[in-house]
Amino acid sequence: MAVNPYLGSKRYETFSYLPAFTPEQVRNQIAYAIAQGWNPAVEYVHPEEISDNYWHMWGLPMFGEENVDTVLSEIEACHRAFPNYVVRFVAYDNYAQSQGLSFVVHRGA
Template identity: 65%
Template sequence: MAETLAYKPTQPRTETFSYLPPMTPERIAQQIAYCIAQGWNPAIEYTEPEKSFSSFWYLWKLPFFGTQSVDLVLSELEACRRANPGMHVRFIAYDNYAQSQGMAFVVFRA
């Protein structure tokens, strides 16, 4: 099992995965593939680091309704990062059945 990081109150934590060591690109792709396999709709959001605890993040394009391509989502994450330097970028998967977010995690931190 991967070793968890010691909690330090001076380090802001943004999502559940932020308490774990940083994910590798392969692990991020696996998480996105899992969401797509569940039938969830991927989306990308971004915000300024000082507003990362806000409920309102900026939506990058529209959610990718019905996409089956992990590579498409990964390329859009990179495009969002390039277009918005100095901002946090997170991946979100919307669950149609539960009408809520199935998963959300920050992919790139500023």
């Protein structure tokens, strides 16, 4: 895991090269994923285990969820339960049978 010299933070995934998303940008990304028909999910991991391939799922994927606020409340519930962990949003694409989108929402301690 490398440190981004411009942001002074660790790089986790594609969007981590950018400044942290604002709440409105997070909302827009989730709305985009839902509009694509992708299934939202929340995952978390301890910062020391970030380079492992396995992340813990916060419950099950929210199959068919169409409400952005419901997804945001699950992200916040996960962050409250694990305040020092890295929390990310994932959207699963049924057609491609893979992740359509994923990004870190909370970078942990």
